[in-house]
Amino acid sequence: MQRVAAKAPASFAPQVKDTQKRLGLLFDHLNNGELVKPDTVEQLTKLALALESKDYPEAQRLQVEVQRDKTDECGNWMVGVKRLVQMSKVTN
Structure with missing residues (x-):
C-alpha cells in the first residue's frame, strides 16, 4: 500500500485514503482472529505475495476467489483489497 500511495x-x-482505512479493518480482523475459515488467511497471504511479486492476474484471481467463496467473512475490508489489487496494477 505504501508503494501505491506514493505513486498514485x-x-x-x-480512494487511497479509503483503501488504507479498509485495509486497517482487515488487519483488525486478522489481529483479533476473526477470520475463521480454514484457508482464508492462507489465501490472503498468497494474495499479498502475488502483489509483492507483481503477479497481478494471480492476485486478482485470489481476490475474486476469496470474495466469492468467503462472503460471510468478507466485510468492508474486501473493497480495500480489491482496490489495492487494481491500484497496484496501474501504478506498477
Whole structure:
C-alpha cells in the first residue's frame, strides 16, 4: 500500500485514503482472529505475495476467489483489497 500511495496521482488521494482505512479493518480482523475459515488467511497471504511479486492476474484471481467463496467473512475490508489489487496494477 505504501508503494501505491506514493505513486498514485493526487486526484486519487480520497480512494487511497479509503483503501488504507479498509485495509486497517482487515488487519483488525486478522489481529483479533476473526477470520475463521480454514484457508482464508492462507489465501490472503498468497494474495499479498502475488502483489509483492507483481503477479497481478494471480492476485486478482485470489481476490475474486476469496470474495466469492468467503462472503460471510468478507466485510468492508474486501473493497480495500480489491482496490489495492487494481491500484497496484496501474501504478506498477
